[in-house]
Amino acid sequence: QVQLVESGGGLVQPGGSLRLSCAAAGISLNINTINVMGWYRQAPGKQRELVATFTSGGNTNYADSVKGRFTLSKDNAKNTLYLQMNSLKPEDTAVYYCRLDRVLSGRALHVDWGQGTQVTVSS
Numbered sequence: 001q002v003q004l005v006e007s008g009g010g011l012v013q014p015g016g017s018l019r020l021s022c023a024a025a026g027i028s029l030n031i032n033t034i035n036v037m038g039w040y041r042q043a044p045g046k047q048r049e050l051v052a053t054f055t056s057g058g059n060t061n062y063a064d065s066v067k068g069r070f071t072l073s074k075d076n077a078k079n080t081l082y083l084q085m086n087s088l089k090p091e092d093t094a095v096y097y098c099r100l101d102r103v104l105s106g107r108a109l110h111v112d113w114g115q116g117t118q119v120t121v122s123s
Helices: none
Strands: 003-007 010-012 018-025 034-042 049-055 059-062 070-075 080-085 094-103 109-113 117-121
Touching (some): 003 094, 018 094, 034 070, 049 070, 059 070
Parallel strands (some): 010 117
Antiparallel strands (some): 003 018, 018 080, 034 049, 034 094, 049 059, 070 080
């Protein structure tokens, strides 16, 4: 069973920084059957939106709202995804979710989500 466990969220002042971690269990993040891995977020009353993802072929995709402020990275030895968030704004307040899109046997597609970690940016 694949598990994604997020951590690192919390309360931070505007302009501050946080680093989110997504520890994966039951699957290696360094396999070619993973098409997409990264972070989404959902604020109250809003739909879940893409924040930053690695896609097949090694490309990186960032939401326009976080470009230049957030950095997506991966540590294969620790089997962990990270999201470094700098210059945080109140509008970054949301629950942040780790996501994996991967290929199962028979070439079926599957999405795994973490439980989420709350990020609150407020003075």
